[in-house]
Amino acid sequence: MKIVIIGNGIAGTNAARFIRKRSEHEIVLISDESWQPFSRTALMYIYMGHLKTEHTYLYEDWFWAKNRIERVFGRVNRLDVQARRLWLNDGAELSYDKLIIATGSLPNKLGWPGQDLAGVQGLYHLQDLAGMERHSPGLQRAVVVGGGLIGIEMAEMFHARHIPVTLLVREKSFWGNVLPAEESEMINRHLREHGIDLRLGAELQSIVDNGRGGAGAVLTKEGERIDCGFVGLTVGVSPNVGFLRDSGIELGRGVLVDAYLCTSDPHVFAIGDCAELRQPAAGRRPIEAIWYTGRMMGQTVAATICGEKTAYQPRLWFNSAKFFDIEYQVYGDVPARLPATVSSLYWEHPAGKKAVRINFDTATKAVTGFNLMGIRYRHEVCEKWILDGAPIETVLQQLSLANFDPEFFSEQEKQIVGQYNARQGTHLQLQSARKLDLVRRFLISKSSI
Amino acid sequence: MNTQTVPSLSLANPHPPGATLQQKIALALVGIGLLILLLSWAGQASWQPLLSFVLSFSLITAGGLWYARDIYRGLPEGIKNNGVMFRSLSNRGIAGWITGVMITGFYTCLYWYPEWLRGLIQLFDPFSRALRGLAADQWFVYGSFYTFAVLLMGLKFMLKYRHNRYQIIRTVSVMFFQLIFSFLLPAWMQLLHQPDFYFSYFWPLKAEYLFPDKIAYLTGNYAHLGVFLVFWGAVMSFVAVPVLTYFYGKRWYCSWVCGCGALAETAGDPFRTLSDKSLRAWKIERWLIHSVLVFIVLTTVLLWLNSWKQGAVLGQFSQAFSKTYGFLIGSMFAGVVGTGFYPILGNRGWCRFGCPQAAILGLFQKYFSRFRITTNGGQCISCGNCSTYCEMGIDVKAYAQRGQDIVRASCVGCGIFSAVCPRGVLRLENGSIDISERGAELRL
Known part of the structure; x- marks a missing residue:
């Protein structure tokens, strides 16, 4: 065949x-x-x-x-x-x-005037990278349109080459239709810390010709003109x-x-x-x-x-990204806006660059999703908790099993459990260490639910 | 309406026009320090050796640290690999070749033409006399330079990885062992008229520590201390190596204690991407490193046989054997190629292809150790950062993208692959079980 x-x-x-x-x-x-x-x-x-x-x-x-x-x-x-x-x-x-x-x-082009000028492009193919490379020498400013994963990547790329970047985000906060408010705000802060000119609630109106068939500036719907030599279009694919x-x-x-x-x-x-x-x-x-x-x-x-008819079953949703220096992992369902039936435990490190969010069903207490910012958690452990419908309080007691940060990194699980205790009046204690053998034992254990 | 974009007020200073004024001054200080060093080499140190020595090293240290602090200061913590692939020094460009030739030349002088280093030896004389009560020689100059490089570049490395406690603790450890065990302690022993013994090296890397004539020399001339030193060497070789490697993998030595590792992990860090990741290189690696191990084991056995038979086995060849090893492996491979070729072969050329200690540790690591690298579920995006930044030339990605745990003899556990992974996929572990088969259906 x-x-x-x-x-x-x-x-x-x-x-x-x-x-x-x-x-x-x-x-x-x-x-x-x-x-x-x-x-x-x-x-x-x-x-x-x-x-x-x-x-x-x-x-x-x-x-x-x-x-x-x-x-x-x-x-x-x-x-x-x-x-x-x-x-x-x-x-x-x-x-x-x-x-x-x-x-x-x-990459999507949503019909903006000037979207086919030279120096206006998305980032998907190897050829797009060549396009960015071609327009980089002498570039005074790049405008990136779209507050999502590729938008922030493009911003980071130009930033790494010391090219000033303006990031136009239509939503009120970065990736606001996917990330819950706190995580999204953390990335807003982080973008600004890196010197990205972040424009929230700003929408592209048109791209102005520089007189030579290339991008010269963008006009926003808010009536602003931003001079630039490159426009990144990152509003989805x-x-x-x-x-x-x-x-x-x-x-x-x-x-x-x-x-x-x-x-x-x-x-x-x-x-x-x-x-x-x-x-x-x-x-x-x-x-x-x-x-x-x-x-x-x-x-x-x-x-x-090859003859073994197999339906596509993507299992539990997971994804990951890195926003400049902050790693992001998601396991399960963590919507931007919390449904009425779901509760959320959100812990953020005082320095504002690490966070853990655990969503759980308010009635059954079963965990439904994890968001990790700047902290690494084990994929299989989180997945098993969610698929088993493990209750939040069990998960919190075992939380160290999920920690996948390198050795000697300070473990935050105690603080997370402490925060839950303080809010709920419980007296939960961490009962597990993050030892590989314990993880293994947990993963092969039958669900107790 | 034409609004100008707000100038960035960020501390990250995303648009530096080149080196800042502070960086320029700092580099100028380093330059002056190096100039004094060069002039001293040319013979001008006889004028004021102590002053030249203090001036030169203070200027290089102050300027170097100032520069390092300025390039990382104010930058948000995180991976600092922007532009690594564009740099001439770390990409076998002009700067890389010049550096490689210079270091190789220095090693050549050191091993075979020490008289060419007379100016430098003179420069180090007051320091040597103060530290160990002896006149300086080329080996003292070398040891000092080496330790200095580990300390200075170690501090820079710690600034670069200040967000990563594993890297910080590991770097403090290699700096400590280099300074105390490989530099100060041997010097002080000489000051007390004892042998200059290196506690952090043992057979087979420091092969002569188990050679009959060295043992006879130590026990014959230094009584109780000599016996202790021989005992120490044997215990390290035959007890500490297997036991510690069982629990922690070879990293406990290679990237936490060893002096070769210390230089590779600090001064050698910019060259880590140069190691060859191909399958072919892995094959060459296994042949070479195990051949060296066989060679040194044979040499040791023959020397002992010869000693037992009172010279009947080798006759006049007994010295030739250990001399050959010393020349080929000790000087050519470990020194000239191992360090001189940093900018060409990467910073672990010797450790990967030649070191017999690494070979033994690697065999233990592969077959009798709890050490492994685990991957995190299906999170790998095959980006290649882990393989690229592996100084030992392990194609980490090949394992990670299959969700497979990694147990490789050569891995020194530096942990950089885990640091540079943008998806949090890789982790060093000490666990008694292979969990490769976990979640097999999830494996891709």
Whole structure:
């Protein structure tokens, strides 16, 4: 069987890897972005000088030959699902038995005047990084539009090159539609501490031509003009599926797929950012354009294609990021605005750069989610508490099990439990240490609920 | 309406136009200190050795610390790797090659042409006489420079990683062991007319400590102390190494105690990204380091056999054997290549490819140790920071992106991979169980 994968991001690459693990099928991996599959999330570190491009490659070069994964550099122009054939921009023709679409996203452009000027772009592809690089020499100021994960990354990137940055955030606070108020405020403070010109509640009106076809300034809806030579558009992404418009494959915003990641054509699958689930799991969105879901989808689709029909079950939601110096991890459900039935324990370190939030059901006391700022917690431990429905007071007593900070770091769990005790009038005591053996014992223990 | 953007009032000072005035003055002080050093080397120290010595090292210390403080002062705590890949010094650029050639040249003089260092030896003479009651020689000059570099660059390293207590405590430890055990203590022993014994080195790194002639020399000339020193060396080699490595991994020695590690972790820190992470390099590493170990074990056994048979085994070759080891491994590999090639091979070239102590510790670490690196669930984003900043050339990412625990003989447990991980995925652990199989279905 010949399997063709369009797109060598983490979803496509992982699909190829797991298909090889499970079978001897012929595998072709097509991309016109990069010959070497690389880590998209590491793009910022290349620009900042932490890494070189080759450091971000997912595998060493021998990996592809050894695993007999054929790489093709090219762009798919046309797809004929009846004939199971596709054509590349250089005219080459490929046939397939199964096709996996893993073409990722494109940065959103929401119709602003001037959005197609030179020096106006998003950050998603390797080529976007080259664009930032091209416009950086002599750049006096960059304006980044959008208060989300890519927006703050772009701000950090320019900051690392000593280029002044203005960050326009439409919400009243950074990433205010995802982060609860306290965490969001912590990042506002942190951005300002780094000297980022943070404009909250500011919306882009238009981008002004500098007279040479490039960005010269932005105008905000509030009537401000900010001179700049570069405008970063980071207001989300949309599935990169334009080339499929006439293919007959059913599209929504992305490529519509069933629980097995299969499109309307039984020989075509879609995974990663570009896939839109017809029926997402409860509490999950139809399109989740993040690294981890792409990776899991790649593995899932590999199982199905290799004969073990496997539904995509993303398990418990988790994600992570780093906002300048503050690491962020989330496990489970931690909405920006607390539903009426959920309570929240929020502890913040006096220095204002570390915080732990534990959400729990007010009635049953079962924990529902964790937000970690500047503190590392173990993924599996938090996940087990949430899936087991462990009550908050049990979790607090065992809290050290989750701590994943390096040795000698001061542990904050005592203060967190103390704060809960003070508010609730309880007398909970920490009962566990963060020893690996105890963690192991906890993880293999049967749920007591 | 045209509003000018507010100038940044942040302490982070995101837009420095280059070096600040303070940094320029600080660097000027370092420059003057280095100039005095060079002039002394050229023979001018005979004029006022003590004054030149004090002036030179005070200026370098003051300027260096002032500069380091100024570049990190006011910056929010966190990883400071901006621009690392653009620097000539740490990317095998012109500055890197010049530095490499200079250090290599210095080592060449040190081992084979010490008379070329006469000016420097003169400069250190008053210090040597005060400290150990002996005239300076090239080894004293070397030890002083070495310790000075560990202390000064250790302080800089601590400023850089001031948010990370593991790094701070570890750095204090290597600075302490270098200063006390590898510098002051041997000097004081000489002052008291005792042998200059290095308590923090043992066989097989300091192979002669278990060679028959050294043992005969120590016990023959220094009575009780000599017996104690021999005993100390044997206990460290055969008891402390396995026991401590069982509990903590080889890091207890390599990145907390050892002098080679001390220099690598402090002065060598900017070069950590240069280690080769390829599978090929790993293969070369295993062949080389274990060959050195076999060589030194064979040498030791032969010397003892020879001593037992009263010279019948090797005859006149007995000295040649240990001399060959001393020249090839001790001088060429550990010194010239190990340190001189920092800017080319990275800061752990010797530790990774040559050190027989590291080989033994590594074997214990791999097969009889509770030490391991664990990964945090499925949080890895394959960014590559961990592998890039691993000084031992371990492709950490290859494990982390599969959610696999890491047990590698070469890992010295410096903990930098964990510090630079932007997603909090990696942790050093001392645990009795391999938990790689935990949550297997979650594994990707």
